[in-house]
Amino acid sequence: MAKVFSPKIFNDPVYGFITISDPLIQQLLDHPWFQRLGRIAQGGMTYLVYPGAQHTRFHHALGATYLMEQALNALERKGTEISKEERQAALAAILLHDLGHGPYSHTLEGSIMPGVHHERLSLQMMQRLNEEFHQSLDLAIAIFKGEYPRTFFNQLVSSQLDVDRLDYLMRDSFYTGVAEGIIGSERIIKMMRVIDDKLVIEEKGVYSVEKFLIARRLMYWQVYLHKTVLGAEAMLHEIFRRAGEVVLEDPILFGTPALRGLLYAKGQEHSSDDLLDWFTQLDDTDVMASIKVWSTHKDPVLSNLCQRILHRRLFKIRLQVPEIPEDFVQECRQKSAQVLNLSPEQATYFVQTGSVANQGYDKSKGEINIYMKSGKLLNFFEASDNLAPENLSKKVVKHYVCFPKEILPLATWPQAH
Amino acid sequence: MAKVFSPKIFNDPVYGFITISDPLIQQLLDHPWFQRLGRIAQGGMTYLVYPGAQHTRFHHALGATYLMEQALNALERKGTEISKEERQAALAAILLHDLGHGPYSHTLEGSIMPGVHHERLSLQMMQRLNEEFHQSLDLAIAIFKGEYPRTFFNQLVSSQLDVDRLDYLMRDSFYTGVAEGIIGSERIIKMMRVIDDKLVIEEKGVYSVEKFLIARRLMYWQVYLHKTVLGAEAMLHEIFRRAGEVVLEDPILFGTPALRGLLYAKGQEHSSDDLLDWFTQLDDTDVMASIKVWSTHKDPVLSNLCQRILHRRLFKIRLQVPEIPEDFVQECRQKSAQVLNLSPEQATYFVQTGSVANQGYDKSKGEINIYMKSGKLLNFFEASDNLAPENLSKKVVKHYVCFPKEILPLATWPQAH
Amino acid sequence: MAKVFSPKIFNDPVYGFITISDPLIQQLLDHPWFQRLGRIAQGGMTYLVYPGAQHTRFHHALGATYLMEQALNALERKGTEISKEERQAALAAILLHDLGHGPYSHTLEGSIMPGVHHERLSLQMMQRLNEEFHQSLDLAIAIFKGEYPRTFFNQLVSSQLDVDRLDYLMRDSFYTGVAEGIIGSERIIKMMRVIDDKLVIEEKGVYSVEKFLIARRLMYWQVYLHKTVLGAEAMLHEIFRRAGEVVLEDPILFGTPALRGLLYAKGQEHSSDDLLDWFTQLDDTDVMASIKVWSTHKDPVLSNLCQRILHRRLFKIRLQVPEIPEDFVQECRQKSAQVLNLSPEQATYFVQTGSVANQGYDKSKGEINIYMKSGKLLNFFEASDNLAPENLSKKVVKHYVCFPKEILPLATWPQAH
Amino acid sequence: MAKVFSPKIFNDPVYGFITISDPLIQQLLDHPWFQRLGRIAQGGMTYLVYPGAQHTRFHHALGATYLMEQALNALERKGTEISKEERQAALAAILLHDLGHGPYSHTLEGSIMPGVHHERLSLQMMQRLNEEFHQSLDLAIAIFKGEYPRTFFNQLVSSQLDVDRLDYLMRDSFYTGVAEGIIGSERIIKMMRVIDDKLVIEEKGVYSVEKFLIARRLMYWQVYLHKTVLGAEAMLHEIFRRAGEVVLEDPILFGTPALRGLLYAKGQEHSSDDLLDWFTQLDDTDVMASIKVWSTHKDPVLSNLCQRILHRRLFKIRLQVPEIPEDFVQECRQKSAQVLNLSPEQATYFVQTGSVANQGYDKSKGEINIYMKSGKLLNFFEASDNLAPENLSKKVVKHYVCFPKEILPLATWPQAH
Helix, strand or coil: CCCCCCCEEEEECCCEEEEECCHHHHHHHHCHHHHHHHHCECCHHHHHCCCCCCCEHHHHHHHHHHHHHHHHHHHHHCCCCCCHHHHHHHHHHHHCCCCCCCCCCCCCECCCECCCCHHHHHHHHHHHHHHHCCCCCHHHHHHHHCCCCCHHHHHHHCCCCCHHHHHHHHHHHHHHCCHHHCCCHHHHHHCEEEECCEEEEEHHHHHHHHHHHHHHHHHHHHHHCCHHHHHHHHHHHHHHHHHHHHHHHCCCCCCCHHHHHHHHHCCCCCCHHHHHHHHCCCCHHHHHHHHHHHCCCCCHHHHHHHHHHHCCCCCEEEEECCCCCHHHHHHHHHHHHHHHCCCHHHHCCCCEEEEEEEECCCHHHCCCEEECCCCCEEEHHHHCCCCCHHHHCCEEEEEEEEECHHHCCCCCCCCCC | CCCCCCCEEEEECCCEEEEECCHHHHHHHHCHHHHHHHHCECCHHHHHCCCCCCCEHHHHHHHHHHHHHHHHHHHHHCCCCCCHHHHHHHHHHHHCCCCCCCCCCCCCECCCECCCCHHHHHHHHHHHHHHHCCCCCHHHHHHHHCCCCCHHHHHHHCCCCCHHHHHHHHHHHHHHCCHHHCCCHHHHHHCEEEECCEEEEEHHHHHHHHHHHHHHHHHHHHHHCCHHHHHHHHHHHHHHHHHHHHHHHCCCCCCCHHHHHHHHHCCCCCCHHHHHHHHCCCCHHHHHHHHHHHCCCCCHHHHHHHHHHHCCCCCEEEEECCCCCHHHHHHHHHHHHHHHCCCHHHHCCCCEEEEEEEECCCHHHCCCEEECCCCCEEEHHHHCCCCCHHHHCCEEEEEEEEECHHHCCCCCCCCCC | CCCCCCCEEEEECCCEEEEECCHHHHHHHHCHHHHHHHHCECCHHHHHCCCCCCCEHHHHHHHHHHHHHHHHHHHHHCCCCCCHHHHHHHHHHHHCCCCCCCCCHHHHECCCECCCCHHHHHHHHHHHHHHHCCCCCHHHHHHHHCCCCCHHHHHHHCCCCCHHHHHHHHHHHHHHCCHHHCCCHHHHHHCEEEECCEEEEEHHHHHHHHHHHHHHHHHHHHHHCCHHHHHHHHHHHHHHHHHHHHHHHCCCCCCCHHHHHHHHHCCCCCCHHHHHHHHCCCCHHHHHHHHHHHCCCCCHHHHHHHHHHHCCCCCEEEEECCCCCHHHHHHHHHHHHHHHCCCHHHHCCCCEEEEEEEECCCHHHCCCEEECCCCCEEEHHHHCCCCCHHHHCCEEEEEEEEECHHHCCCCCCCCCC | CCCCCCCEEEEECCCEEEEECCHHHHHHHHCHHHHHHHHCECCHHHHHCCCCCCCEHHHHHHHHHHHHHHHHHHHHHCCCCCCHHHHHHHHHHHHCCCCCCCCCCCCCECCCECCCCHHHHHHHHHHHHHHHCCCCCHHHHHHHHCCCCCHHHHHHHCCCCCHHHHHHHHHHHHHHCCHHHCCCHHHHHHCEEEECCEEEEEHHHHHHHHHHHHHHHHHHHHHHCCHHHHHHHHHHHHHHHHHHHHHHHCCCCCCCHHHHHHHHHCCCCCCHHHHHHHHCCCCHHHHHHHHHHHCCCCCHHHHHHHHHHHCCCCCEEEEECCCCCHHHHHHHHHHHHHHHCCCHHHHCCCCEEEEEEEECCCHHHCCCEEECCCCCEEEHHHHCCCCCHHHHCCEEEEEEEEECHHHCCCCCCCCCC
16 A cells, blocks of 8 residues: 655744655655654754753754755746756755764764764765665755756755755754844845856845854854853763773773774774664764763773763863963863872873864855846855955864863963953 | 852743852752753653754753742732742752653653652652752752742742743743743733732733633643653653563663663662662663664564654554543554564553543642732632633543554544544 | 736744735735725724834734735645635735724724724725726625635635634734734644635644634733723724814814814715725824824813823723623712813713623634544534633623723722622 | 822833833823824834834833843942932933934934934933923933943943944844844843943953844844835935925915924024924824825925825835946936926935945944953954954945836946946
8 A cells, every 4th residue: 555645744943834745855754864863962062051952953954954945935936947856856965964963963073983074974874875765865965965067956955055054043043042143044045046057145135144144153152162062072072082992991881882883993993884883873862871871980081071071060161262372281281180180191181172163254165146136146245345255254263272170270371362 | 268159141042041149059050960850851752743842851940940030029029028048948949849850751750760759759859959958958848848838939839820830831832832832921920929928810910820721731732742742652651661571581681770770670679769869860861872772672572662762653642532442452452463463462562541631720739819909819710700610620531542553444443523 | 018026025023024926916005095004003002001012904914915825825735726816816805804994993993984894894995996906806805705605715814713813813912012812823724624615624723723712812801902902992982072073163173184074074964985085095193193283172171182192191991891880980970070170071071981892702703613533524612622612602791981090089989809 | 199109011022021110210201202202113114114113212212221221230230339319310311312303213303303413302302301300310311411420321321332222123123023133132231241330241242242233234234224215214305395395385284283383494483492392292193194185285296205105106216335426316307307297396306315324333432342351351343353343343335316216217227336
């Protein structure tokens, strides 16, 4: 008996109702790999600062798919022809674009699956799904990879002004309660148009684009790269660095099979199929359940770090534009060793340095093009006589050092600015 | 060196900013037992239907504490004297009121800690905290237990119109996106007043109370007792019933130590202190991480149930006012055994019956009293000439049976109504 | 040269963007008679209590048209065929449904155009527009009058659950800030379906309908029939009663020509065409500009009443279910005469009695029918086992007397309840 | 008998409830001059583009007063002492700050009361109220004029980051539905602090200030200086220019006494007391009621312009950074004369030129100072390493010409950019 598809309807506090009518999209949504995104927080450790930010990658992917549908409808109304196949493929591409995210989103990228970027994993997983779904994702994959000639489809999935960003800014702003992140995604979509198969924004949308760029930059510094969040992420990173060593000496270190598989795999040879199998079973619950058990492990570094993250006794962090002076880092380490009764090597787990960067406007992802009433195409900065290209395009890099609060006060604590 | 307290400020998408100034409340908030509530979903399995409902007990407790502060301020402005100690105690009582909730909130109550209601656990945990905090929770506990003579404090914590309900209706409505649950909590609080140490609502707030009662009832049927949610909860319940048996035969059944402790404890003698220790370590991640591992267990019942919940292949459910006919249940079981290739005993895990109830207005929790402009006190139904007391006070009981979708169609599928 | 139509887009804080694509609907929207609705407050004098309630009939009509479009789309997706002509006619019917409203909406109905209900005026104006637009409103008028055989179109325009009510509850709730009026209009529309050309609501929408009925009732008592609003409306009514008399003695009484035309017309013979011409020129500004001038008129009744409404020194009002005792009204009048130094006849303008009524569910407008999953059609009360039909269907009548605050205290001021 | 004051509570869709407790503030609020602001649209003709923008100066003043109270509370919590008199005065100053606005806010400034800025009128009216209220506004006036030594009070009333701007951005954004204007006013207020009696913003508020500046600039170009709004304002301006001439020849030109008084007063000598008397009686309804009558006046210029604004047949406008070439303006005039059958002099009323300007950051209103964690005070641009001072501080000037749509197409229509 043929399976009958009726539309799936989701309540979304951000957009109202989201209706998924396409049978293929429904099946992808029901796939265990997509369901897994429902156990991965969109904002990683952000919830430690913004307790409302518990929303998941699942919900974001659903929201982005909704916006894609809105965008395609808007373009069709303006005369752009979009075939049924193209529509389905565009929806599939955006639905699956984050499939490759691991637990706590970006935090453990590189530490659980070393050297593999989530976009590459997303692609790998889409390709496996393509086999499972009898090549019905061919076009979606081409769009995702930017190989489909009608460029605007890829631009809607991944560019400086794609439905991915439109959704995550709205959604993260909604769930964190940081009203400043609210953007006019509906308005921006209404201003989209396709010229020569490229995505452009109509002239009167230029203020909304300015607002979008500014809102995005602010969300970076106020939420995504919030000091406390960075400190918690550094902690989580060190927990896994330590666990990877402890597991070599403690073969019964607690962990779900998938997590243990990946921990052991480090430094050993494994088929990438094995790795991917484990990875696709992993989500936030493996990590947090393990951290809870590890918080009483006999290794003092591991247990101490785990207790801190569990009970929200987070690292203090200094985040600044100038590089962190090496002698300050050294003082942090020495004092940590002394106060926490650790060896110098152990102290390295408690004092982390690094840098974060944000670029308000990034030409390497392609220009945002503005379609003037005169018919001319200008790039965003030519069209906006207000924002400063040299500033917004500048990559702002900030350096940080984080350390246990207990070591304060420090002798060399540098003065701000 | 004395610890310096500066106010803690939380972003809350529902109320804006929540400021916690009281040092004791801050310390309680930092306690591991309270932090644990940040890993327990407020709505249990609700997120399977409403993907936005990922908010936690932590956030709800914080919100209720905020509303308590608002209510106390409103009462003070109307001349009710509230001492500093009473204020602190009322805040502590509401902050901690849900401490005794286990993973997935109500779902596993009774199945993980058999026979212990979450309110009794909350009280037990508050008493332990009281020792830890050198008796500074004496008054909070008296308020929580309803033993403090100024009754309105307890009524604000736990009555038919308390800040607990005001917060959860607002919050659940916000995160699920079910706009119908929005109530005028700010307005209701402005209408509160204390007469003879009892909480009353001023006459002009009577429509807001009506609305609150109706919204609450609707949230019950549309969200808390939503069919699909009930089906998922039944599934989770059966998973733990089965795991409790499997663990007796499979001593290395995966699980965090706390979860294994409680699974083994069933039917054995254990000090209640041991049980409480394990319980206070347990949260949603223990449960979900285990379910993921169990989904490949060799026990066909356990693994099948776990797969279903993981991949959202939930039970179908029939929910109705009349009792479920026994022959219908039997048919469900037989067909499940046949279709899923199970023994009759195994099939019982896949066909669950039960009932749920909701009462719009429950006198046993005390009347809602209305303070008329004339100076008279009336109970809610005397004051509202619109709502039907006999209907709203009626306990609506619905019976359900849930079963795997695969067994449809059934011969005796009863006609609705 | 042919006029080119591009869609008109309106920003709406309630729904986001409203797009009007149909050329005829655009032309109707541009018509002076529709533009006039932009100078008539949707809520009459409500803004005197809720300062945000300044939104206009224009905006409500636009919103209802948007919801009509949503509803038609939802029905089409469920297989109901709707021709292009029917769609246009349904949009036109709802756009124009309030055309016959005069200044301050309901307040002056009956006092400016005596004995003519706004719906009859709407119809009359639609018929004139039909001539102007070369019969292109034939079908719209048939739908409006309930003469088109496919009943659901008329039900969407005017029934117990029409897009008119869905919009005004949402909109009034939004602009007044009375959150309790928020309803799930989007959800209700998703639950609509057409069976045998009749509008029905699917079973799972029954809670939303309950909520809609309760929200509507509360909005009536809390906003539309708010005591202070009723007092202001009585005042406005008396102002026009008095002005109608003053104008006979003071031929140069200030007023716009249209207003003076209608004031003089009372008691004289005039072609209904003349009356309609004047009426269609009248809006809130004629009324308020005149009241301001009249506030210094030598007639003490007229000027006193006008000053009160201008400077918000509104009548006090007693609103209650029992009838107002005649001796209480007499005392009010005597005391008013005495305190304000008026003749007994003059005092009648300052002490008004009357009654208001609201019916939560009104069968005379047709049942709300629920389409059960079983395929049966039930009326709302059969489907909802919760709300009390006898109560919700009961017409609640309240009587009031309003009078100047200065006459308090009164000897016979009756005790509440 | 002493008048008893109980707090006045207003429902505000933007902030929830606004409570006015201070008796003086209540009396000011009840004063006819303040009530008059309830008949003046906050956004002038903006509603012609954003139909939701019907909110009044009354509501804005109320909202700004609420924010002032919030700000004073926040400062007190941080240790700034504020006396009861200072609090009352600050509230009075902000409540009355817009008293001097005339009909349609900025539009008719200079055309009805020639050469008088609304702030000077506000001050004049506050001084008259001060007499009426027995000098109880002395301190409020000192704060308003910037003469009170504790500068932060004046800064809260009138600076680059005052509660006036915080409210109008939030409120205009809410009522227009332009979500991009939403700012974190609550957050900014939480970040305020007083150092040496000057208002500063704490370092971590710097992103919110950036956001505020960008949102304000965008609201200017997208709402306040929206092309269509500018066109409508030019039209209104010309209507009054023409009416001022017509009245000289048509002594019975329709108008309320106050409006006629001011129209006649032009070019004649009048005591400024007379002018102020008339002015304080004037609001939007005088203007719109007159326009309606004038739309059938025999003067073709006056009636044509009035019809256009009434029926929303607005001027087309060209708005651009380069100046409008004179020959283009000439062509517009010639063609208007020809198409509309007007004399060259008459055509000048239909073709208007002018310029508008906006400055994102205006040092002449005083710097926004940031209080760094290090204890240093920096100006905003020193503290924000992201926004470009040279751009945001630049005054952006745009020139426009507006003309009747009927004259298109034009030969010399210049190409954009």
